[in-house]
Amino acid sequence: xxxxxxxxxxxxxxxxxxxxxxxxxxxxxxxxxxxxxxxxxxxxxxxxxxxxxxxxxxxxxxxxxxxxxxxxxxxxxxxxxxxxxxxxxxxxxxxxxxxxxxxxxxxxxxxxxxxxxxxxxxxxxxxxxxxxxxxxxxxxxxxxxxxxxxxxxxxxxxxxxxxxxxxxxxxxxxxxxxxxxxxxxxxxxxxxxxxxxxxxxxxxxxxxxxxxxxxxxxxxxxxxxxxxxxxxxxxxxxxxxxxxxxxxxxxxxxxxxxxxxxxxxxxxxxxxxxxxxxxxxxxxxxxxxxxxxxxxxxxxxxxxxxxxxxxxxxxxxxxx
Amino acid sequence: xxxxxxxxxxxxxxxxxxxxxxxxxxxxxxxxxxxxxxxxxxxxxxxxxxxxxxxxxxxxxxxxxxxxxxxxxxxxxxxxxxxxxxxxxxxxxxxxxxxxxxxxxxxxxxxxxxxxxxxxxxxxxxxxxxxxxxxxxxxxxxxxxxxxxxxxxxxxxxxxxxxxxxxxxxxxxxxxxxxxxxxxxxxxxxxxxxxxxxxxxxxxxxxxxxxxxxxxxxxxxxxxxxxxxxxxxxxxxxxxxxxxxxxxxxxxxxxxxxxxxxxxxxxxxxxxxxxxxxxxxxxxxxxxxxxxxxxxxxxxxxxxxxxxxxxxxxxxxxxxxxxxxxxxxx
Numbered sequence: 001x002x003x004x005x006x007x008x009x010x011x012x013x014x015x016x017x018x019x020x021x022x023x024x025x026x027x028x029x030x031x032x033x034x035x036x037x038x039x040x041x042x043x044x045x046x047x048x049x050x051x052x053x054x055x056x057x058x059x060x061x062x063x064x065x066x067x068x069x070x071x072x073x074x075x076x077x078x079x080x081x082x083x084x085x086x087x088x089x090x091x092x093x094x095x096x097x098x099x100x101x102x103x104x105x106x107x108x109x110x111x112x113x114x115x116x117x118x119x120x121x122x123x124x125x126x127x128x129x130x131x132x133x134x135x136x137x138x139x140x141x142x143x144x145x146x147x148x149x150x151x152x153x154x155x156x157x158x159x160x161x162x163x164x165x166x167x168x169x170x171x172x173x174x175x176x177x178x179x180x181x182x183x184x185x186x187x188x189x190x191x192x193x194x195x196x197x198x199x200x201x202x203x204x205x206x207x208x209x210x211x212x213x214x215x216x217x218x219x220x221x222x223x224x225x226x227x228x229x230x231x232x233x234x235x236x237x238x239x240x241x242x243x244x245x246x247x248x249x250x251x252x253x254x255x256x257x258x259x260x261x262x263x264x265x266x267x268x269x270x271x272x273x274x275x276x277x278x279x280x281x282x283x284x285x286x287x288x289x290x291x292x293x294x295x296x297x298x299x300x301x302x303x304x305x306x307x308x309x310x311x312x313x314x315x316x317x318x319x320x
Numbered sequence: 321x322x323x324x325x326x327x328x329x330x331x332x333x334x335x336x337x338x339x340x341x342x343x344x345x346x347x348x349x350x351x352x353x354x355x356x357x358x359x360x361x362x363x364x365x366x367x368x369x370x371x372x373x374x375x376x377x378x379x380x381x382x383x384x385x386x387x388x389x390x391x392x393x394x395x396x397x398x399x400x401x402x403x404x405x406x407x408x409x410x411x412x413x414x415x416x417x418x419x420x421x422x423x424x425x426x427x428x429x430x431x432x433x434x435x436x437x438x439x440x441x442x443x444x445x446x447x448x449x450x451x452x453x454x455x456x457x458x459x460x461x462x463x464x465x466x467x468x469x470x471x472x473x474x475x476x477x478x479x480x481x482x483x484x485x486x487x488x489x490x491x492x493x494x495x496x497x498x499x500x501x502x503x504x505x506x507x508x509x510x511x512x513x514x515x516x517x518x519x520x521x522x523x524x525x526x527x528x529x530x531x532x533x534x535x536x537x538x539x540x541x542x543x544x545x546x547x548x549x550x551x552x553x554x555x556x557x558x559x560x561x562x563x564x565x566x567x568x569x570x571x572x573x574x575x576x577x578x579x580x581x582x583x584x585x586x587x588x589x590x591x592x593x594x595x596x597x598x599x600x601x602x603x604x605x606x607x608x609x610x611x612x613x614x615x616x617x618x619x620x621x622x623x624x625x626x627x628x629x630x631x632x633x634x635x636x637x638x639x640x641x642x643x644x645x646x647x648x649x650x
Contacts, residue, residue: 038576043478188624194580197480197570198386205379206621209370223574230570234493235375251482251572 028284029059030277031079033072033089035116037064039195040222040249040318041269042090045114047319048273049088056281058086069096076100080107086280088273090115094166101125110283112276115269116167125291127279129272132294133167137174139299140244140265144175144218145184147242147262153215157207158189159200159224171220171246187211192221200227208235219245225252229260246297248317256302265297271316349593352644353608356637357615364619371622382569384614385492385503386411386562388607390581391588392510393558395606396551398589399518401531401598402450402457404552406442407559407585409468411578414438414563416472419481419573428488435567436560442468443556447549465582472575483571492568503565507607510558515603527551531598584613584634591638612637 032049034042046062053060061084065072069092079087080103087109091097097118104111110126117128148156156179161168172189179186188211190203200223208214208231217232219225225245232238238260245252248266255261275293282289300310314320344351365372390407397404418435422428442464449460492503517524526547529537538544559578567573591609594601616637620630 037478038473040479190621190624193630194576196574196577196579197572198566198574198577201570202379202383202617203621205383206618209373209376209379210368210622210624212370226570226572249480251480254482 027057027059028085028281029061029083030086030088030280031061031063031075031082031084032273033063033065033075033079033087033091035065035072035090035092036067041115041247041267044269044318045090045273045276048270048275048316049114049277050273051270052274052277052281056277058277058281065092067092069093072096073100073103076103080104080109085109085284087111088114088276088280091118094119098122110280112279114272114276123291126283126289127276127291127293129276129279129293129295131167131267131272131297133170134174135294136246136265136267136297137171137176138178139174139297140171140218140246140263141175141178141184142182143263143299144216144242144244145179145182147244148184148214148216149182151215151240151242153213154184155187155211155213156184156216156218157187157204157211157214158218158220159203159207159228160189160191160220162191162193163189168220175218184216186218187214192224195221195223197223197226197230200224201230202227204228204231205234208232208237208241214241216242216244219243221245222247222249222252225261225264226255229255233260248300248314250318253305253314256300256305259302261302263299263301265299266313266317267297268295268313268316270318271295274316347602347604349644350602350605350608353591353593353605353612356640356644357608357612360612360615360619364615364622368622371619376618376622380611380614380618381504381507382501383618384610385507386566387581387584387588387610387614388507389510389562389565390559390585391592391606391610392514392603393555394585395589395592395594395601395603396514396527397457397555398586398594398596399527399531399598399601400548400551401534402548402551403461403586403596404446404555405458405461405582406446406464406468407555408578408580408582409465409472410439410442410556410559411563411566411581412472412575413442413468413475414560415567415573415577416475416481416575418564418567419483420475422483422485422488423481428485428491432491432564435564436557438468439556439558439560439563440553441556443553444549446556447552450552451545451549469575469579476575478575480572480574483567483573488568489571490568492565503569506561506565511603511607518603523547528599531600533599585610587634587638588613590642 030053032046034046037043050060063075065075072092087104101122101124105124112126113128117130118125144156148154188207190207192199204227217228219228225243228243232241243261244263245261246265248264252261252264256264279289298313304310370376394404394407414435417438418431421431421434446460446464449455450457494502496502497505526542529542530544530547534544588609589606591612592605613634616633617630
């Protein structure tokens with residue numbers, strides 16, 4: 001009997017020791033919840049999260065919310081059930097975040113936002129890593145206006161993101177202020193629905209038909225730049241009408257090199273994923289975190305595209 | 321059995337001593353839609369005179385070309401009483417496959433054939449599942465829509481692809497006939513051929529017979545399964561060709577490029593006078609329907625109306641077109 005008790009105790013002790021050792025070896029897992037993965041931008045954020053997680057020795061899992069707040073909430077629940085330690089999220093919308101944050105806070109999961117921030121007034125999150133859309137709108141508006149004036153006019157047009165998005169409203173606010181301050185007239189804004197180049201070509205054509213005196217086009221998203229460049233090339237107006245674009249991709253970089261686009265304001269998608277992951281890791285390890293990180297979107301012109309500084313920026317924009 | 325159909329037709333023709341119908345009675349609905357297009361254009365022109373410029377007409381034709389070609393394919397399926405929800409995804413996947421093939425060193429012709437094969441394969445899958453397995457067209461094409469949309473992301477891991485081939489733009493914007501861009505030429509050829517086949521060729525009339533009554537068509541000896549199979553293959557292939565034209569135009573392929581086109585193509589066919597219950601419709605009507613949708617989008621942009629209104633305006637246009645069609649037949 002004594003022998004049996006000893007054996008059981010020994011077995012129990014070894015199980016406890018093994019569990020302790022496992023706990024000590026346990027890797028953190030970070031979940032990235034994307035609003036959708038059908039847009040390059042969110043794939044690039046995912047790449048940044050994955051890259052940083054690997055560097056920090058974290059496991060990585062990925063979920064996509066398919067632009068549905070309900071699916072987003074389901075993803076958060078699945079992530080918690082699965083035992084993730086931290087969440088990096090690009091929310092479907094800022095307004096969809098309060099219940100999600102409450103749920104993750106109850107489960108003591110640090111959360112960092114990447115790309116789109118939480119609803120204003122929310123504080124129960126670790127960090128929000130976004131682009132500074134207002135400042136970018138100001139800078140891009142100023143540069144677009146300069147391009148128009150260099151080309152002998154003051155009329156500018158805009159291919160915009162849907163204005164129901166908070167980031168689009170901030171871009172527009174900054175741009176309008178810059179146009180007013182620098183003496184340019186924003187004669188038309190066309191909002192995208194499909195975020196495709198083909199749609200942007202059609203819109204740029206319509207913009208130029210309705211306003212033939214437009215001398216520069218402000219592209220608020222990457223496909224807008226490609227679409228505007230294509231429309232201008234078809235009309236033989238490449239270089240005669242300036243084009244600026246926000247975001248940046250291999251396609252628009254090539255157009256910049258070809259002189260079809262005059263400036264790209266790079267949004268650091270990969271960088272946002274990297275920084276957001278670093279923030280949740282800091283929260284898990286007790287290191288210092290920063291709650292609001294509004295990253296500047298640096299302007300790169302054709303002449304600078306091969307510089308070391310530009311290469312450093314581009315490395316944080318899309319996977320190399 | 322085919323002789324039976326011809327015999328019955330000729331007997332009926334003799335009995336009623338037919339006169340040559342005028343173009344106005346044959347194309348009454350189409351003329352009404354054409355008139356509506358003109359009214360829309362003039363209406364926009366009042367606000368923005370440049371809407372009536374040759375440059376803007378060229379914009380409209382270019383913007384409508386992929387939709388026109390896709391609509392012609394969808395028309396055939398709808399005439400047979402079916403539906404094809406997969407065309408938008410086939411359009412996107414075709415672009416991705418074509419661009420990927422070129423990125424891997426294949427020449428333009430081989431890459432384009434690979435792209436076209438997407439439409440043939442998916443059209444065949446639709447046709448087989450609908451005719452041989454007996455599944456509902458809505459369910460089958462919903463499945464292939466989802467699969468093709470997914471594959472469009474998988475083949476390039478979701479990345480959009482640029483086309484670096486220097487001459488590929490010629491497919492869309494070159495001029496095999498001087499002064500006539502290829503995209504217009506293709507639209508004209510497809511429209512004329514399809515209109516002729518549907519109206520004058522026996523096999524073309526089979527699509528209508530099947531759409532009106534598949535049972536009666538079967539009893540008359542029409543090869544119902546083969547004809548319906550052909551309708552889906554043609555629809556898939558036309559969607560692929562529309563995808564190729566778009567890639568040639570913008571020299572870029574995107575996984576979501578065709579996302580909005582499927583509903584627009586169905587809307588164009590309905591605006592053009594086809595019934596979703598089958599048995600009616602014409603190629604010219606579908607083309608005019610596609611043009612009307614493009615003119616609405618163009619007008620909304622030119623006037624500067626928020627583009628989110630486009631859906632409402634298009635919906636209203638469909639309603640007006642259906643009402644015109646209804647009253648023109650009374």
